[in-house]
Amino acid sequence: DTEVTQTPKHLVMGMTNKKSLKCEQHMGHRAMYWYKQKAKKPPELMFVYSYEKLSINESVPSRFSPECPNSSLLNLHLHALQPEDSALYLCASSPRDREYEQYFGPGTRLTVT
Amino acid sequence: DQQVKQNSPSLSVQEGRISILNCDYTNSMFDYFLWYKKYPAEGPTFLISISSIKDKNEDGRFTVFLNKSAKHLSLHIVPSQPGDSAVYFCAANPWGQAGTALIFGKGTTLSVSS
Numbered sequence: 001d002t003e004v005t006q007t008p009k010h011l012v013m014g015m016t017n018k019k020s021l022k023c024e025q026h027m028g029h030r031a032m033y034w035y036k037q038k039a040k041k042p043p044e045l046m047f048v049y050s051y052e053k054l055s056i057n058e059s060v061p062s063r064f065s066p067e068c069p070n071s072s073l074l075n076l077h078l079h080a081l082q083p084e085d086s087a088l089y090l091c092a093s094s095p096r097d098r099e100y101e102q103y104f105g106p107g108t109r110l111t112v113t
Numbered sequence: 114d115q116q117v118k119q120n121s122p123s124l125s126v127q128e129g130r131i132s133i134l135n136c137d138y139t140n141s142m143f144d145y146f147l148w149y150k151k152y153p154a155e156g157p158t159f160l161i162s163i164s165s166i167k168d169k170n171e172d173g174r175f176t177v178f179l180n181k182s183a184k185h186l187s188l189h190i191v192p193s194q195p196g197d198s199a200v201y202f203c204a205a206n207p208w209g210q211a212g213t214a215l216i217f218g219k220g221t222t223l224s225v226s227s
Binding site for chain 1: 144145147149154155156157158159162202204206212213214215217218219220
């Protein structure tokens with residue numbers, strides 16, 4: 001298994017909803033990341049988990065809550081989002097022998113109505 | 114202040130010719146550089162990386178050149194194919210370690226015509 005998977009592919013939610021994004025990798029990578037990407041912009045880092053511990057939180061609003069239940073799984077819990085949070089949410093992971101490389105999943109396209 | 118810059122928003126090339134995508138950076142302490150390819154509504158796909166101690170890395174049709182004195186790197190695609198049409202992002206990993214945020218350029222849209 002050589003890929004990062006993300007579910008769902010698309011998500012539409014209202015501003016009062018609670019939803020979760022899921023990311024999974026079975027490559028033994030120990031660092032996992034959440035990025036947010038708006039149209040025609042580069043990805044922006046949100047969170048980094050290293051060895052299942054949150055190591056970086058780039059001043060992300062508390063309506064986004066990350067969780068790393070185990071070394072293969074990364075969740076992003078969403079609550080009370082705003083329309084401007086609509087974006088492509090990307091998960092990535094780094095291999096242990098080439099830690100400088102990051103491999104991205106296909107992303108979840110989130111629309112907040 | 115942008116630390117990684119891709120000054121050409123777009124590039125058009127004919128099939129079979131060489132595509133050269135350019136990237137400049139400002140921080141001479143960056144450890145690794147990476148190139149990603151991205152189709153619309155998909156995640157970036159890793160293409161190739163280069164360490165700051167090297168000046169060239171090659172993988173199939175893709176070659177990355179690094180000129181440290183000029184703080185410039187380029188991605189060469191030879192021969193270009195229509196399927197190469199995508200947005201290409203240059204990125205820097207400042208410390209070369211896991212858990213480090215990649216610093217991305219704004220991307221260059223490559224169009225390869227047949």
